[in-house]
Amino acid sequence: MKKFISGIALISIVAAPLFSQSQSGIDKLESLESQSENKNANATLETDFGNTVFDKNANEALEINLGNRTVLIEETSNKTNISISKNESHRKNANRFRAHLGGIGIGYNGFLTDFWSTSLNPGEEYFDIKTAKWVAWNYTSPSINLGITRHLGFASALGLSLNNYHFSNNNNITKGANGVIAPLYPAQGIVYRKSKLHTAYLNIPVVLELQIPANGSSRNTVNISGGVVGGMRLWSKTKVIWNDGGKRKEKENGDFNLNLLRWGSTARVGYKWFQVYGVTYFTPMFEKGKGPELYPFEVGVAFTFK
Numbered sequence: 001m002k003k004f005i006s007g008i009a010l011i012s013i014v015a016a017p018l019f020s021q022s023q024s025g026i027d028k029l030e031s032l033e034s035q036s037e038n039k040n041a042n043a044t045l046e047t048d049f050g051n052t053v054f055d056k057n058a059n060e061a062l063e064i065n066l067g068n069r070t071v072l073i074e075e076t077s078n079k080t081n082i083s084i085s086k087n088e089s090h091r092k093n094a095n096r097f098r099a100h101l102g103g104i105g106i107g108y109n110g111f112l113t114d115f116w117s118t119s120l121n122p123g124e125e126y127f128d129i130k131t132a133k134w135v136a137w138n139y140t141s142p143s144i145n146l147g148i149t150r151h152l153g154f155a156s157a158l159g160l161s162l163n164n165y166h167f168s169n170n171n172n173i174t175k176g177a178n179g180v181i182a183p184l185y186p187a188q189g190i191v192y193r194k195s196k197l198h199t200a201y202l203n204i205p206v207v208l209e210l211q212i213p214a215n216g217s218s219r220n221t222v223n224i225s226g227g228v229v230g231g232m233r234l235w236s237k238t239k240v241i242w243n244d245g246g247k248r249k250e251k252e253n254g255d256f257n258l259n260l261l262r263w264g265s266t267a268r269v270g271y272k273w274f275q276v277y278g279v280t281y282f283t284p285m286f287e288k289g290k291g292p293e294l295y296p297f298e299v300g301v302a303f304t305f306k
Helices: 003-019 022-033 090-095
Strands: 044-047 051-057 060-065 069-075 078-086 102-110 135-140 144-149 152-156 157-164 172-175 181-184 194-213 219-244 247-253 263-269 274-281 296-305
Touching: 102 157, 135 194, 135 296, 157 219, 157 296, 172 194, 172 219, 181 274, 194 263, 219 274, 263 296
Parallel strands: 044 060
Antiparallel strands: 044 051, 060 069, 069 078, 102 135, 102 296, 135 157, 144 152, 152 194, 157 194, 172 181, 194 219, 219 247, 219 263, 263 274, 274 296
16 A cells, blocks of 8 residues: 555655646656556446545546546555556537537627617607617526537527616616506606616527538638527516615516516627627517507627636
């Protein structure tokens, strides 16, 4: 056992320079391999710099993964044997398809009233919103990838979309006596400092992504993707802030006749981890006949995990 411990100490000394000069360290270990013999012992210890697994049915050995190389130390009755092999799984993982879908995004959100039109219908002016405050926040989990080739494949993920609609006029919205969305105005003499509708949706995008290698590198790619996205409303609320002898604030939670489910199309284009995205929903924002016929959209930038 003392020799076994000595072997561990030897690898600890050799592994340190491997982080800065990996090839040099590997050459040293390979020279030790030529002087060793492989024999069986009693138990196996496998580690990948922090991940340790015991196998009682294997030989007594220490296995260490260093990048794409595996170092195996075996204890025999009279000596310690060291062997080095290439880790093929590391190479396979490096060459698999990985989409640029998961990440964090920020952009502008608004709505269309007709095909590529944002003009409100007469009587719906209360839904005019501030262009400078069309803020949308998105978080998308790391994606599930289905590669067709190294640079082409499908991807899907779970996403959270937070949308803020800041009203331009001195009003908010509420459900009227007939259950239809109507403007909500403050008491006479009060001017809202801030008035907005806030919504949150759980999204599931499914896209087909094409990656075009740039600058002669398969890792640095121009990425183009498009597909569909479905969403389910998690919560919605309104918020108003005004001054009346001091700062006053009022919030109201409710469904506001917003559709529970929605779906639309999405497209993304970018380079490496930076993306520009757009989403258009074909489901109206409000239930039919219970609010303005508005179709939400988003445009923005995203910073992906890959």
